Amino acid sequence: MHAPAPPHLAVGRPLRVMLLLANWVGGGAERVAAHVVARLDPERIDARLGLLHTRGPYLDMVAEDRVVVPAQPDRFAHFGLPNRELFTVGTIVGGAIHAPRAFRKMIIDHRPDVVMSFLKGTAILTYLALMGLGPRRPRWIAREGNNVLTLAEYESPNPAARRASLALTRKAYARADAVLANSSDMAADLIGDLGIAPDRMHTINNPIDIALIQQAAGQQVAGKPNRPYILSAGRLEYQKAHEVLIRAFAASRAWRSHALVILGKGSLINDLHRLAAQLGIGEHVRFIGFVANPYAWMAQADLFVLSSRWEGFPTVAAEALACGTPLLMTDCKFGPRDVIEPGISGELVPVDDVDAMARSIADLIAAPERRAALREAGLARVQRFAIEAMVEQYAKLFEKFAPVPAR
Template identity: 35%
Template sequence: MTPHTSASEDTAAARTVSLLMASFEGGGAERVTTQLAAAFQTRGVDTELVVVRPSGPLRTWAQDLLAPRSIVDINGRRLRTSIIGIRRYLRVRHPDVLIAGPDDVAIAALIALRLARLKSTLLVGVVHSTLSTRNRNLRSNGKLSMLADRLLLPKMDLVVAVSEGAAEDLKERIGLPTGMVVTIPNPVDVIGVRSLAERGVSHPWVDANLPIILAVGRLAPPKDFATLLRAFVLVKQAMSTTKLLILGEGPQRSDLEAMIVKHGLGDDVELLGFVDNPWAFMARSAVFVLSSEWEGFALVVAEALACGVPVVATDCPSGPREILKHGELGALVPVGDAELMASAIVRSLREPPPPADPEYLIGRYAPDSVAGRYLAAMDSLFSASATD
């Protein structure tokens, strides 16, 4: 038994675990799933990372992080049409536990398991969003997605919510029994993030030591970068030398570029797209801003704290309030309120708060600790199934 594991965790570590995700795109769910797989392997768990679409900017990073030959490609194009490929993998591998997330991936895993007729494999679905808020805001298929969640999530053996808010949403609005929902935060490699943050970054605003406001995320409606741009217009009126960098790619790029032109911000705002090392930009920013309408955990908020940068975040469902300790570690502002967001940004620029204690972040989000909580939950599942 290692110093970090209990007897129950050692029992779980003896089992085979597969983690299923959709792709190697640069989203938070993909990064944390890969980190969790690596943490299991560090603990000696026989672990494979199963990926529907094998391409994406995170693939090289994942190959460096994981054990050789532990990435399995389904070689599919879309999740729905890859269910047969997932079924084929399950029939060959027969994992003791299949961990799948977000919820659409978990539902695909459930269908594949039923088709494979593997009653011995336990399914753990991971919910990375506040589902009722997300489904309500979907422009299409919102009602269908809510119906699928309500019908199919209860058929899983366990559902992990990445924040308390997401867990309460699952119980109160999706209708999951309390006993099948457990809250386990996403892993954050604080030491690794801080090490990567020390690497050099080449950008003229960084070289000129200008005050940079940074945001990171997919250029899509849930991230509400439109409100951030409106807030930045107000920030510029108070502090004219500030600049805004947004890292990420997505379908709203052209809309955001049009907003930048409309407000005359072409010299002060840049959409940099996906970057391999966003943490180097975080460490050299004056303020990090999360403008989301909803989240499940808000991984980038925890990573910004790990980099020592002041944070301003919307008090959206769910995640930022928990990570920021109800406003103790950063400013919380209402969703969609550009004026209050701008005021909080200006305050943080003029009077930066002290950085968060990295030891607190390590204690709460270290990948090894998070993996241990998953292993303990798995062991409880097997104990319960043995008595049925």
Template identity: 35%
Template sequence: MMNVERIDLMIVIHSLRGGGAERVAVDLAAGWRERGCRVMIVTQTDGREDAYPLPDGVQRHALGLAGDSAGPVGALWGNLLRVWALRRLVRRHRPAVVLGMMTRGSVLAVLAARGRARVIATEHAHPPSLSLPAFWERLRRSTYPRADAVVALTRGTAQWLDEHLPGVRAQVIPNAVRWPLVDGEPLLEPPCVPGRRRLLAVGRLHPVKGFDGLLRAFAQLAAPFPDWDLTILGEGEQREALESLRDELGLGERVSLPGRVGNMAAWYGAADLYVLSSQAEGLSNTLIEAMACGLPCVATDCDTGPREIIREGLDGRLVRPIDDPDALAAGLAELMADAGLRSRLAGRAVDARDRFGTARIMALWEQVFQGERVN
């Protein structure tokens, strides 16, 4: 029989299409590969729609079992096929650790690898804000207590998991910011217009990101702050609706939606203020990146996420209530009107490079991989 290389770390995730968890999976793979580990990323999809390139030296195995199933019987059969395929891969490569990314990847990892590797389940969204089919809710409830460790991005999510999944004692490891930021595709240079200031927002164009409320807030600020423009970077299902709302509010000359870009460092560097308008967040990679780049930030105070990143009054502002354009406009106006305040907050925001630095976060993962608790 042909020899098969044994894997140190196997990361299980649906795809490497755009998304925070997908980028974290790639960053973790790269980090452990740099430490000399043999790493494999297992996806349901192939690489044709990847948003993030595979790190050098990291293996990729596509199960080819993506897609929706017809009805509950079809869904059950489809998931059995995924478990069997992943189990065969685990038997073949004998990984030391199998890391499931997000609920579905974590459930599949536990079902396929429990007893054959150290299995770690992770949550990258706050469960109350993410509706799951009842089938997956039941599977999470039955499988997570059987994982060797369950990891959440925030204390709020860890507390929810402990309270709602008997037998789980979740641990907290936030996402790391890889500093300096690395460029990817597509490359799009930010506009540089003398005398103009830029308010920047980044995220998937989805209702949960609250960009409609952000547009309504900016509509209140456009007249009193005539030298400020708003840029929303990202792509998604709400593009047409947001463009229509922008035009309806008379902001066509002041608000741009260029799409997704890969050279985020350039866009953070060209901005004067960052805003996160989300109704819910797992953590928020973009908020951490913006702070690491020295941007003062205003963020809605979601149930989890921003309040564990921004230190209120020290390196940013939190806005309450989260679904109120008036409150968001007031929070933004305070910083837009005061260059000195922006400078003071930005001076402390860069602490994010250490607070969420790769070395610190990787050390926490190493503890979990070795069976130690991190909190």
């Protein structure tokens, strides 16, 4: 006996889905959205990206006719900034007026059956955009990919703004038909922190394109150190805690045999340079900046270290596993315990604990057989995040919320 066709296929057309993103700063959310739109079967699901502007990386992964933008995208060019830099009176007022109108017009013009918002800022804009649409309102899935409470604390300029941000976030998520998290411990905290009913909560880990990563990992690395190295990658910002990593690297004495290579750009670059010099290890710490192919660097590293204070799902850590790189990470909220099995496919240390990280770095560098075991277990572990399986989970979630067609 055959299972019944999904509701949208019963009426002979693909399900129409629109993924909404307010800012496009080149993080994990943007990459996931681009992967999902590019990989879904258009005969099954007609997926579009609804963006306020088209500036930033990863857009070349998506066909141009899959991207929808407002008539005046330059009006929203400032939405390419990190959220913390958007907390000004002008951007808040302008965003509250113009951005929901832009999303609303996209929704009315393209008539998606399901919309998915990415991150809390876009969730608030989507909540405003959908108000009053009545029967034209699509089903709405609010996807969260970061630590909402910590981010609100960090981004808000004062306690009043933090309270207002969280109140509006709770109200918005309460109106969504479903909430999606990208790690299991984030889902558990969202249920408690935002009062989301457990039956409205779903979890899909970020997709990892293992075949593409492993192909890129075999390429040559230009400018690498002339000795073994430990690698980290991520924006040079407070969240990633590179100063903790640099202090731990100095304390571990691993600089006697290894360099520390950090990939990424950010506002703290000068502070981190000064710190390395003050600790007497400036010549052993290399800041490479943005690289188009970080995977070749990962594949040749003796150890990958992620020192983050918070995450949503640390995609870069899973990518390191795909490159066969032994992994050491902080046990931050959220995602490390989804990425690895502690002690088997990677190691965890407490957040902001320089001494614990230094000990783990020293122990792992001194134990090549231990690193080899982590490498093999990590390669097996990352298979659970294979892009094909993760995109199929998205397809099934969209179909679960497809409107039942009228008779």
